Amino acid sequence: MDSLKSREILEILEKDSRTTAETIAGMLGLAPTQVKAEIDRFEQEGIIKHYATTIDWEKAGVEKIIAFVDITVVPARDVGFDSIALRIARHPEVTSAWLVSGGSDLSIMVEGTSLKDLANFVAEKIAAVDGVTGTNTHFLLRKYKEDNVLFHDIEPDNRLVMSP
Amino acid sequence: MPEKNISGQNLKSLSKTASELPQSGIRRFFDIASQMANVISLGVGEPDFATPWTVREAAIYSIEKGQTTYTSNLGLIELRREISKLNFKRYGVEYNPDTEILITTGVAQGLDLVARALLDPGDEVIIPEPCFVSYKPCVSLAGGIPVPVETNDTNNFQVSLAELEKKVTPRTKAILIGHPSNPTGAILERETLIEIVNFACKHGLYIISDEIYDRLTFDGDHVMVASLPGAFERTITLNGFSKTYAMTGWRIGYACAPPEILHTMMKIHSYTMLSAPTPGQKAALEAARRGERDAVLMAAEYKRRRSLIVGGLNEIGLTCLNPGGAFYAFPSVRSTGLTSEQFAEQLLYSKQVAVVPGSVFGLGGEGHVRCSYATDSKLLKEALVRIGSFVDELSKVSVQPQSPKQKTDQLV
Ligand SMILES: Cc1ncc(COP(=O)(O)O)c(C=O)c1O
Numbered sequence: 384m385d386s387l388k389s390r391e392i393l394e395i396l397e398k399d400s401r402t403t404a405e406t407i408a409g410m411l412g413l414a415p416t417q418v419k420a421e422i423d424r425f426e427q428e429g430i431i432k433h434y435a436t437t438i439d440w441e442k443a444g445v446e447k448i449i450a451f452v453d454i455t456v457v458p459a460r461d462v463g464f465d466s467i468a469l470r471i472a473r474h475p476e477v478t479s480a481w482l483v484s485g486g487s488d489l490s491i492m493v494e495g496t497s498l499k500d501l502a503n504f505v506a507e508k509i510a511a512v513d514g515v516t517g518t519n520t521h522f523l524l525r526k527y528k529e530d531n532v533l534f535h536d537i538e539p540d541n542r543l544v545m546s547p
Numbered sequence: 548m549p550e551k552n553i554s555g556q557n558l559k560s561l562s563k564t565a566s567e568l569p570q571s572g573i574r575r576f577f578d579i580a581s582q583m584a585n586v587i588s589l590g591v592g593e594p595d596f597a598t599p600w601t602v603r604e605a606a607i608y609s610i611e612k613g614q615t616t617y618t619s620n621l622g623l624i625e626l627r628r629e630i631s632k633l634n635f636k637r638y639g640v641e642y643n644p645d646t647e648i649l650i651t652t653g654v655a656q657g658l659d660l661v662a663r664a665l666l667d668p669g670d671e672v673i674i675p676e677p678c679f680v681s682y683k684p685c686v687s688l689a690g691g692i693p694v695p696v697e698t699n700d701t702n703n704f705q706v707s708l709a710e711l712e713k714k715v716t717p718r719t720k721a722i723l724i725g726h727p728s729n730p731t732g733a734i735l736e737r738e739t740l741i742e743i744v745n746f747a748c749k750h751g752l753y754i755i756s757d758e759i760y761d762r763l764t765f766d767g768d769h770v771m772v773a774s775l776p777g778a779f780e781r782t783i784t785l786n787g788f789s790k791t792y793a794m795t796g797w798r799i800g801y802a803c804a805p806p807e808i809l810h811t812m813m814k815i816h817s818y819t820m821l822s823a824p825t826p827g828q829k830a831a832l833e834a835a836r837r838g839e840r841d842a843v844l845m846a847a848e849y850k851r852r853r854s855l856i857v858g859g860l861n862e863i864g865l866t867c868l869n870p871g872g873a874f875y876a877f878p879s880v881r882s883t884g885l886t887s888e889q890f891a892e893q894l895l896y897s898k899q900v901a902v903v904p905g906s907v908f909g910l911g912g913e914g915h916v917r918c919s920y921a922t923d924s925k926l927l928k929e930a931l932v933r934i935g936s937f938v939d940e941l942s943k944v945s946v947q948p949q950s951p952k953q954k955t956d957q958l959v
Pocket of ligand 1: 547592593652653654655656679725728729757759786787788789795798799800
C-alpha cells in the first residue's frame with residue numbers, strides 16, 4: 384500500500400480508533416480487505432500499540448490522583464537511561480514515561496487513588512531507585528485538553544440547517 | 548406593479564426589479580427542515596469546522612486592543628500584501644496590493660460590486676448553470692440581464708464553446724464562472740478555461756471568476772483564470788476566506804483586477820460599504836499568515852468524506868460523478884423517476900435528510916440534488932443509510948423499472 388495511504392489510516396485511527404475498516408476504506412477509496420490487512424500489520428508490528436479511550440473521569444464522578452514527576456538520573460554505564468527508565472515505567476502506577484531534554488532527564492505520569500499513596504509510591508519506588516538523584520512532583524489540578532480533545536462542553540452545530 | 552394601499556395609507560410600490568427578484572428556492576426547504584427534529588442536513592453550504600483557533604485568537608486580541616475603527620476603503624494593506632503574495636506563490640499571478648486588490652465583505656459583496664462596476668442597464672452576462680444562487684440576482688440588481696447557458700453531467704459540467712457562441716450578442720459584457728462549482732463540485736478543466744478566455748478575448752468580454760473553492764480541489768491543482776494567456780487584463784478574480792479557513796461568519800473576501808476595474812469597484816464600495824469589517828480583516832490576516840496548517844487538514848478531511856459520499860451514493864444507485872472540488876456531491880436522482888424537488892421533499896419528510904434540489908441552481912440542475920459533505924463523517928454515513936432505505940422503499944412502490952446501478956464516472 385502506498386505510504387501516504389498507510390499513514391492516513393493511522394491518522395484516522397488516532398483520531399477515532401473505532402472507525403471501522405469499511406469506513407476507512409470508503410474514505411480512502413480502498414478495499415476493506417486491504418485496510419484490514421494493513422491494520423493487522425500495524426498491530427503485529429507494534430505500530431499500533433493499543434486502542435484506548437479518553438475519559439473525563441471528573442465528569443464520571445471518579446476521583447483519580449495524577450502527578451507528573453520530573454526525575455534526574457545518573458545514567459548507568461553501558462545501558463544509559465534506558466534501564467532506569469524501564470525499571471520505573473514497568474510499575475502500573477506509571478501511566479506514561481518519557482526521556483526529555485532540559486533540567487530533568489525523565490518525565491513520568493503517575494496515577495493513584497490518594498495523594499498519600501502517590502507520594503509514598505514516588506518516595507519508595509522512584510526516588511529510591513539506584514541512579515535516581517532527584518524527583519520533583521507536580522500534582523495535576525485540572526485537565527483542559529488530552530489526546531487532542533478539549534475537556535470542555537461541545538459547542539452545538541449552530542449552522543443554518545440549509546444555506547446556499 | 549400597481550400602487551398599493553396599505554392600511555389606508557397612500558404608499559408607492561417597492562422597486563420593480565427588487566420585487567420581481569425571485570426568492571431563493573432553498574427557502575421553502577429551509578422552512579420545512581428547520582421545523583423538524585432529528586434532521587441530518589446535507590443542505591449546508593458552509594464548513595462544519597470552527598474557524599482555526601489561531602485566527603479566532605488573533606481577532607480577540609485585536610478587539611482587546613481596540614482595533615475597531617474603519618480601515619482604508621481598499622482594506623488593510625497588510626492583508627492585501629499577504630493576498631498578493633499568496634496569489635503569486637500559488638499561481639504565479641501578480642496583483643499589486645496598492646491598486647489591484649480590494650477587500651470585500653465576502654465574495655457575495657464582490658459579486659455585487661463587480662456587477663455594478665461593469666454593467667449598464669440591458670447589458671448581458673453569460674452565466675453557465677447550474678451555478679451559485681447569487682449570480683443571477685447580482686446581475687439583475689445591477690440592471691443587467693443574466694443569460695444562462697446549460698451545462699450538464701454528460702460532459703462533466705464543462706461549458707461548451709458552441710453554446711457560448713450561440714448566446715453572445717452585441718450587448719454581452721461578461722461571462723461569470725464559478726469553479727470549483729457550487730453546486731456540482733465540478734472543476735473547469737484547463738482546456739475549458741482556455742476556451743472561455745479565448746471566447747472572451749474574441750468578443751471583448753470581461754471574465755468574472757469566482758474561485759472561492761480554489762483550495763478545495765482534490766485531484767490536482769486549481770487553475771486560476773487570470774494566470775492564463777490573455778486573461779489578466781479582462782478578469783476579475785473573486786475569492787475569500789469563508790471556505791478555505793472555515794470563516795463564513797467573518798464576511799471577508801477579496802476582488803483582484805487590473806487597476807481601472809478595481810478602482811471602479813472601490814468607488815462603489817467606498818459609498819456603500821466604506822470598508823470590510825475590521826475584526827474580520829484582522830482575522831483574515833492571521834489566516835493568510837498562519838492558517839495553512841488548518842486549511843490543509845480540513846481539505847484532507849473533505850477529501851475523505853468525498854470518497855465516502857460519492858461511493859455511498861453510487862452504491863445506492865444515485866449516479867454521482869466524482870466532483871473535483873468544493874464540498875458538494877451532485878448525484879442524479881433520475882433513476883427514481885422523481886423530480887429533484889419531489890426527491891428532496893419526500894426524502895426530508897420520510898427520512899429527515901435535507902438535500903437541496905438541483906433545480907434551484909438553474910439549467911442542468913433538474914434531475915440532481917446537491918449533497919453537501921461539510922458534515923461529520925458519522926453523520927454522513929447515517930445520512931447515506933437513510934437515503935439508501937428511502938430509495939429502496941421508492942423502488943418497491945414504484946411501477947417504474949429501476950435503472951441499473953452505474954459505476955462512478957471519474958471527473959478528470
Ligand atoms: C460559489 C460561491 N461563491 C460565493 C459564496 C459566498 O461566499 P462569501 O462567504 O465569501 O460571501 C459562496 C458561499 O456559499 C459560494 O458557494
